[in-house]
Structure formats: structure tokens, C-alpha cells
Amino acid sequence: MVTPVLVEARGITKRFGPRTVLEDVDLDVHEGETVVIIGASGSGKTTFLRCLNRLETPETGQVRIADVTLGRRSDGRPADERELSQQRRLFGFVFQRFNLFPHLTAMQNVALGPRRVLGVRRAEAEARAVHELTRLGLAEHVGKRPGQLSGGQQQRVAIARALAMDPRVILFDEPTSALDPELVQEVLDAMRALAGEGMTMVVVTHEMRFARSVAHRAVFMADGRIVEQGVPNDLFGAPRDERLRRFLRHLEPHHDR
Amino acid sequence: MIFDWAVVQYAAPLLAHGVVMTLQVSSVAAVLGLVIGLAAGLGSLSNSLLLRGIIRFYVEFIRGTPLLIQIFLVFFALPVVGVRLPEFWAGVVALALNAGAYIAEVVRGTVGSIEKGQSEAALSIGMTRRGALLWVLLPQAWRPMLPALTNDLITLTKNSSLLSVISVYELTRAGQAIIATHFAPFEIFLLLALYYWALISALAWVSRRIEAALPSW
Numbered sequence: 333m334v335t336p337v338l339v340e341a342r343g344i345t346k347r348f349g350p351r352t353v354l355e356d357v358d359l360d361v362h363e364g365e366t367v368v369i370i371g372a373s374g375s376g377k378t379t380f381l382r383c384l385n386r387l388e389t390p391e392t393g394q395v396r397i398a399d400v401t402l403g404r405r406s407d408g409r410p411a412d413e414r415e416l417s418q419q420r421r422l423f424g425f426v427f428q429r430f431n432l433f434p435h436l437t438a439m440q441n442v443a444l445g446p447r448r449v450l451g452v453r454r455a456e457a458e459a460r461a462v463h464e465l466t467r468l469g470l471a472e473h474v475g476k477r478p479g480q481l482s483g484g485q486q487q488r489v490a491i492a493r494a495l496a497m498d499p500r501v502i503l504f505d506e507p508t509s510a511l512d513p514e515l516v517q518e519v520l521d522a523m524r525a526l527a528g529e530g531m532t533m534v535v536v537t538h539e540m541r542f543a544r545s546v547a548h549r550a551v552f553m554a555d556g557r558i559v560e561q562g563v564p565n566d567l568f569g570a571p572r573d574e575r576l577r578r579f580l581r582h583l584e585p586h587h588d589r
Numbered sequence: 590m591i592f593d594w595a596v597v598q599y600a601a602p603l604l605a606h607g608v609v610m611t612l613q614v615s616s617v618a619a620v621l622g623l624v625i626g627l628a629a630g631l632g633s634l635s636n637s638l639l640l641r642g643i644i645r646f647y648v649e650f651i652r653g654t655p656l657l658i659q660i661f662l663v664f665f666a667l668p669v670v671g672v673r674l675p676e677f678w679a680g681v682v683a684l685a686l687n688a689g690a691y692i693a694e695v696v697r698g699t700v701g702s703i704e705k706g707q708s709e710a711a712l713s714i715g716m717t718r719r720g721a722l723l724w725v726l727l728p729q730a731w732r733p734m735l736p737a738l739t740n741d742l743i744t745l746t747k748n749s750s751l752l753s754v755i756s757v758y759e760l761t762r763a764g765q766a767i768i769a770t771h772f773a774p775f776e777i778f779l780l781l782a783l784y785y786w787a788l789i790s791a792l793a794w795v796s797r798r799i800e801a802a803l804p805s806w
Binding site for chain 1: 713715717718729806
């Protein structure tokens with residue numbers, strides 16, 4: 333893409349005990365770009381996504397978004413928890429298992445961040461929540477709790493919750509993997525619409541058709557590294573790395589949508 | 590042994606005064622104990638090592654020493670350092686500090702057991718750990734916390750009988766006074782037991798009503 337770089341990850345290394353799950357990973361994401369990350373389970377793709385917004389703290393390496401370096405203040409000193417949480421707000425995050433707040437209605441789920449983090453007045457926060465939920469086709473569900481919604485509806489509420497904080501980029505961690513097959517499409521459609529509006533997105537997914545039709549770039553991870561990346565059709569059409577070839581062979585017959 | 594109904598008839602209304610005092614001292618201590626327990630429980634989930642250490646010490650001290658000793662400490666030791674509390678308030682403070690330690694453990698255990706994805710979701714929308722505790726985890730913990738909290742408040746109410754040793758004129762103390770003049774320990778202690786039982790039953794009933802009224806999901 334020709335737009336400027338928005339997110340820049342450099343040398344991200346992450347260990348869990350003796351196991352190295354990410355080794356020296358670099359990635360640039362441009363403004364308005366949709367990047368899809370694929371890879372077998374255990375390849376480190378989810379951990380990498382969580383390192384981007386510091387749900388995991390990498391051992392080494394740094395993440396820059398716009399002119400902010402995560403975990404650092406503008407004078408280079410370490411950020412305290414409050415400052416880090418403000419920086420984290422630049423990223424939205426959509427979880428595989430939605431992680432909606434079960435005790436709150438859809439509207440309250442979306443309004444909570446604006447109210448308690450941004451300090452927006454209640455009426456205004458709720459209006460914003462209704463706006464985001466309507467945008468995701470959930471206007472008639474604003475008063476329902478997560479337990480009363482289908483998986484696809486819950487995941488769309490989760491997307492609305494992320495959007496309500498007005499993030500610069502949204503990170504999606506296998507957003508359709510926990511869904512019944514018939515509910516996958518409504519979530520993918522919502523994400524497609526977001527990408528079309530120019531939202532910057534990084535998506536860990538197995539949905540190859542979504543990757544082909546929506547993503548500007550696909551990144552293949554294996555063994556904690558980025559092995560190959562490129563325009564999705566090239567990457568999937570003419571894979572060079574043997575691991576990627578094997579991965580695609582396993583994936584395509586079952587999962588291609 | 591002959592059961593003396595006359596003494597029971599005489600004592601029953603007299604003990605009602607004691608019930609009122611037991612209710613007063615227990616309810617004030619309960620409110621204070623809940624506040625202490627909530628603050629200490631949430632504090633022990635914070636990032637601050639110093640705060641967690643202080644709370645750990647407080648909880649261990651309370652759990653490691655008899656309530657009777659704690660009551661004497663508040664009543665007799667505090668005046669040495671210049672804090673002289675009347676019996677009622679010494680009793681309230683001792684009961685509240687005692688219950689607060691147990692409640693802190695209930696809060697820590699329950700709030701800490703809410704699924705990890707919930708605090709991650711809270712962090713992902715820019716909350717601090719404290720915000721996540723306050724606005725996401727704690728509201729989900731009330732209902733699972735209630736049975737254990739009720740136990741602690743029942744214990745507190747029964748423990749108020751120990752305040753008789755510092756002359757708080759609560760139910761047990763009132764009973765002892767009647768025993769001293771009428772020499773009918775069996776009748777009076779039986780009566781006291783029934784009074785406490787009735788009090789605790791009422792408390793348990795209220796707790797069940799609250800539990801039923803709390804939203805579930």
C-alpha cells in the first residue's frame with residue numbers, strides 16, 4: 333500500500349517459560365490496510381497479535397503506532413500502567429470467544445468504555461453505543477444480554493464495543509473460529525464492510541475466501557516467525573515455502589469459503 | 590431439674606433490650622466490615638506489592654488470633670496509645686476488623702476467579718487493572734460472593750456475644766445479668782439460643798431474597 337505506515341512491529345520475541353513462541357518478528361501495517369495472518373495452531377499468530385496491543389508483554393522488540401511506542405513515554409522513559417492503558421486504546425481487539433461482559437446489555441457493553449475510560453456522559457455514551465450497534469445491524473438487540481444473543485450477534489457486539497473507542501486499528505483474533513458455520517458469514521460481512529470504510533485491520537483467521545477477497549496482504553507464520561507474505565492471491569496461488577504449501581493443502585478442501 | 594417457666598416469662602421481654610443492642614452493634618460492624626473487606630479484598634488483587642503485603646499481614650493476624658484477644662486488644666490496648674473508645678464502639682471496631690479479614694478473602698477469591706477473558710476485554714478497551722476490577726469483575730462477583738458473605742455476617746452476629754466481656758449490654762450480657770439474680774442458667778441460655786437462632790434465620794432469609802433478586806445471566 334502507498335499509505336503511510338501506521339503500526340510498526342520490530343523484533344518481537346516472546347517466550348513462555350523455556351519455549352520461544354515468537355522469534356524476532358517484524359511487521360508493518362499501513363493506514364487503511366487489512367492484513368490477514370494465517371498459520372497452523374501453535375505458530376505464534378495469536379500471541380503476536382496480543383503482543384501488538386500488549387495483552388502480552390514481549391521479551392524484546394517494540395511496537396509503534398502512529399508516533400507512540402507502546403510501553404514508552406514520549407521522552408523514552410517506561411510508561412506507567414495508566415499511560416500504557418491509554419496507548420492500548422489505540423488498538424481495538426476482537427476475541428475469538430467474544431469476551432462480552434455477561435452482566436451487561438449489548439448497549440452497556442459498548443457504552444462501558446466511553447463512559448468509564450473516556451469519561452463521556454451516560455446519555456452520550458449510550459447514544460454512541462446505539463449508533464455503533466445499529467451500524468452493525470443490531471438495532472433491535474441493544475437491550476439484550478450476551479446470553480440472549482447468537483454467537484454471530486455477540487461477535488458483532490464485540491466489534492461495536494471495539495469501534496466505540498474509536499481505535500486507529502482493530503486486531504481480530506480468529507473472530508469466527510468459535511461460531512457455528514451458519515453464523516460465520518454475518519461476522520465476515522461486518523468485517524468486510526469495515527475494511528471497505530478504510531479501517532486498518534489485522535486479522536488472524538482461517539477464512540481463506542475472506543483473506544482472498546478482503547485482505548490487501550496475507551502473512552504466513554510458522555514456528556514463531558513470519559515465513560512468507562504477499563498479496564493473498566499470489567501467496568495462496570504460488571506458495572514457495574514448503575510449510576505454507578502443506579498448510580494450504582490441509583486447509584483448502586474443508587475451510588474454503 | 591424443674592423447668593422454671595416463670596423466669597422465662599420474666600426474662601423474655603427483658604432480653605428484647607439485649608436483642609436491640611445486638612442488632613445495633615452487629616449491623617454497624619457489618620457495614621464497616623463489608624467496607625473494610627471489600628477494600629482489602631480488591632487491594633490484594635492490585636499490582637502494588639506493598640499494599641498486598643500489608644493486607645496479607647492484616648488477614649493473617651486476624652485469622653491467626655482469637656477474636657476474644659482482638660476485642661481485649663481494641664478495648665484495653667488502644668487507650669495506651671491514646672485512643673479511648675466507649676464499649677459500643679470498641680466492640681464495633683473489633684467485630685468489623687475481624688469480619689473484614691474473612692470478607693477480604695471471600696472478595697479476593699471470588700473476584701479473582703472471574704474468567705481471565707473478562708479482564709482482558711476490559712484492558713482491550715483501555716481500562717486500567719483497577720478500572721477492570723471495579724467496572725467489570727466486581728459487578729460479576731456479587732452473586733457468587735453472596736453465600737460466603739452471608740456466612741461471614743452470620744458469624745459476626747454470633748460473635749457479638751463475646752462483647753459481653755467488655756460490658757456491651759447486648760443479648761448475652763443481658764442474659765448473664767438475669768442469671769446472676771435469678772440463678773436459672775439453663776432456662777436463660779436456652780432462651781438466648783432461641784433468640785440468636787431467630788436473628789440468624791431472619792438474616793439468612795434476607796440473604797436468600799437478595800440472592801434471588803440479583804440478576805443472573
